[in-house]
């Protein structure tokens with residue numbers, strides 16, 4: 194039996210380091226996916242290093258950069274958790290949705 198190949202996760206420190214890749218250039222304005230969510234990302238800005246990785250990885254473009262800081266647009270964020278998974282500073286926490 195072949196030994197299992199070790200899979201190494203690549204961690205980027207900034208959006209500039211990332212290779213060219215396809216990305217969404219807008220959210221579906223007519224489809225507010227925020228109502229799908231049962232967990233939500235909360236960004237601890239005090240630990241944010243302003244790398245832009247969350248902005249680049251969000252599949253719905255639900256993270257906007259305002260005055261160089263990431264801000265979640267909760268109308269469209271569907272709580273997938275990709276931003277929290279990819280944040281190199283681990284400053285995005287997925288918390289239970291408040292109804």
Ligand code: SF4
Pocket residue numbers: 233234250251252253254255256265269270271272273274275276277
């Ligand atoms: S939880 Fe998913 S949809 Fe919401 S901001 Fe993060 S990556 Fe985008």
Ligand code: SF4
Pocket residue numbers: 236240241242243244245246247248263279280281282283284285
């Ligand atoms: S929240 Fe995380 S991924 Fe987003 S800009 Fe800040 S450090 Fe980077």
